[in-house]
Amino acid sequence: MFSVHKQSGEFLYQQVIDLICQQIGSGALSPGDKLPSLRHLSSELTVSIPTVRQAYLELERQGQIVAREKSGYFIQDKQNNPLVSIGCRTCRPVEVRCRNLIERIYDAIHSPGVLPFGIANPCMALPATKTLNRTMKRVMARAEERTLGYAHTIGDLGLRRQLSYRYLNHGLSVNPDEILITNGAQEALALALKSVASEGDVIAVESPAYHGLLELIESLGMLALELETCPVSGVSLEALDKALRRHQVAACMFSSSLSNPLGCVSSNQHRQAMVELLESYSVPLIEDDVYGDLIYAGPRPHPAQYYSRKGLVLTCSSFSKTVAPGYRIGWLLAGSAFRTAHKLKRSISCSSGLLQQMTLTDFLASGDYDRHLKRLLPVLKYNAQRMSAAISRYFPKQTGISQPGGGSVLWLQLPRKVDSVLLFQQAIEQDISILPGTVFSAGRRYKNHIRLSYGHPWSDNIDAGLSKLAELVHRQLTDNPD
Ligand SMILES: Cc1ncc(COP(=O)(O)O)c(C=O)c1O
Known part of the structure; x- marks a missing residue:
């Protein structure tokens, strides 16, 4: 199926994780597919069974795969909550x-050291x-x-x-x-x-x-x-x-x-x-x-x-x-x-x-250019999957998540009580940038929506940023109960 490099200095279980994620990113492994057994993969990669087990447990923790009793491990096929179209009943010019809100947001999100969920810069995922x-x-x-x-x-x-x-x-x-x-x-x-x-x-x-x-x-x-x-x-x-x-x-x-x-x-x-x-x-x-x-x-x-x-x-x-x-x-x-x-x-x-x-x-x-695109697209797809899985794990369960066909952004529909402009302010205080949904509407719709960019290399830092952002969302909900 694929191989690991024992001399590379990187943990073997991490290499196994990366290989599986690459297969998911390239579409070779699809939602619902069964992964090889621990024994089979360990002999294929010539690594120990505990190494493969550690990789599978970590992928399970990340929400990328699920263990089914007596059946083995499968690629996560749980669909994220789909977005619900909010419609445009009052369709008038x-x-x-x-402009003022966009200006305020752009000043903040371009500050150095800020986690760049607010900026759609896909080529940063794999700079040429x-x-x-x-x-x-x-x-x-x-x-x-x-x-x-x-x-x-x-x-x-x-x-x-x-x-x-x-x-x-x-x-x-x-x-x-x-x-x-x-x-x-x-x-x-x-x-x-x-x-x-x-x-x-x-x-x-x-x-x-x-x-x-x-x-x-x-x-x-x-x-x-x-x-x-x-x-x-x-x-x-x-x-x-x-x-x-x-x-x-x-x-x-x-x-x-x-x-x-x-x-x-x-x-x-x-x-x-x-x-x-x-x-x-x-x-x-x-x-x-x-x-x-x-x-x-x-x-x-x-x-x-x-x-x-x-x-x-x-x-x-x-x-x-x-x-x-x-x-x-x-x-x-x-x-x-x-x-x-x-x-x-x-x-x-x-x-x-x-x-x-x-x-x-x-x-x-x-x-x-074509060679660059050929390498960039699977990275973006992989990032989208990682980010969606992390959001499903950390955010309130009613959160709707877009399923993009490309590009570098996810659109989230948060519970109705969440105020995305307030969330933007709270997040930027913690050096996390997002784009509140209201800037995507002339009629100030999408108050409880946000746009997040996955156009940067996936890292623990990004995962931790999403977890912090989700805490802010949960806090808004507990501060503002029914
Ligand atoms: C949908 C869309 N159109 C146009 C642009 C502007 O592109 P450029 O940076 O080439 O001016 C952007 C940049 O974010 C965009 O997202």
């Missing part, structure tokens, strides 16, 4: 007022630092002064070509001249939104929605219309249809390939129906695809733009979640709004960092 640095050095040695100059306002041709090849693999044929390189996905989203809508317009978003979209809508003086979103299949097409009939929707902004914070992946069928519905009303869709390459639960769906017949779908993405958020390199496929978006880009930020663009071009062309 509202002004967004979340060495390969990336080597690539950058190579680029600097080759191109010298050119790397210090301005990039073309549209972006470096090499990078746009690489992106064009990649989209072809996802079924989307896009010419390099239709790709605009931006300063991260956030600039792409801003350019897209400004290109298709104006102050006072109504923008439909998923509920819960990525807080960066809400902040953008707020800063541009637009109104947000929250649409009910299923934690498994994505934005409700029924709710979307109703909204389009009732309101003058100027555009939709959905993170529909992999939603943040729900982590759900909408199917190709769903995406096709969504685009057809929107284009029948001539309403543009801005798809935030920043997590598209981090889907580990199955194949990556087609970008929504693949289904567009009228050029009304705009795709925004970046390398922030996959490679390096500090590079600030993203892109926009603006469809029929390309010229407007390009003019805006020129007037706002001229161009994006050339050295970073050239480094990423080489990183993609050499195959390093």
Whole structure:
């Protein structure tokens, strides 16, 4: 099945644990599967039976496996409590007022030494630092002064070509001249939104929605219309249809390939129906695809733009979640709004960092990007499983936990009496960051929800942080009984 390294210096039982977790992470072992007997695994790995027993007992303590009398050990198949959709009965456009809260939270969570459950930084789970640095050095040695100059306002041709090849693999044929390189996905989203809508317009978003979209809508003086979103299949097409009939929707902004914070992946069928519905009303869709390459639960769906017949779908993405958020390199496929978006880009930020663009071009062309993703995805999946198991162990039993199809965040539905903003304040005093659910809603929903990131290497420290966070939740419940 696999092997341990007796000379590595690491405890043998820990190596057995790691091997089993890797098998769970890669999907080779699934919930409900029976593990080999103690005797069988000890002879396979040439370690003692007590070593394997110690590993199994520890995995059982972590909630990863269960012992069944006279049958042996099995991978935990207990489903976490599913999330319950809280619906959006009062579906009407509202002004967004979340900027102050987001500002307060961001000041706190970026402080050094704070446990980073509040920051979605998936590539930290397996940084590509060495390969990336080597690539950058190579680029600097080759191109010298050119790397210090301005990039073309549209972006470096090499990078746009690489992106064009990649989209072809996802079924989307896009010419390099239709790709605009931006300063991260956030600039792409801003350019897209400004290109298709104006102050006072109504923008439909998923509920819960990525807080960066809400902040953008707020800063541009637009109104947000929250649409009910299923934690498994994505934005409700029924709710979307109703909204389009009732309101003058100027555009939709959905993170529909992999939603943040729900982590759900909408199917190709769903995406096709969504685009057809929107284009029948001539309403543009801005798809935030920043997590598209981090889907580990199955194949990556087609970008929504693949289904567009009228050029009304705009795709925004970046390398922030996959490679390096500090590079600030993203892109926009603006469809029929390309010229407007390009003019805006020129007037706002001229161009994006050339050295970073050239480094990423080489990183993609050499195959390093794909190799990196291939290693990163199982780590993220493994982290999600470890974090879900720890939450089931420490948090109140009514806690609902999302089952993400990729990315790096879990969305938790805590008992109704929990106040997530208060929890954020209490947690930050203990150097633990979280994101309270209210920042994911224009209508201040999700008061008892939180988002936790698993985008850092799993460690005892992270496990201990979750246990402390759960204590705070339990304390809120005992301080505020029925
Ligand atoms: C869903 C989503 N979209 C966009 C962004 C912004 O990405 P970037 O850092 O590339 O600007 C983020 C960053 O957290 C995000 O989570």
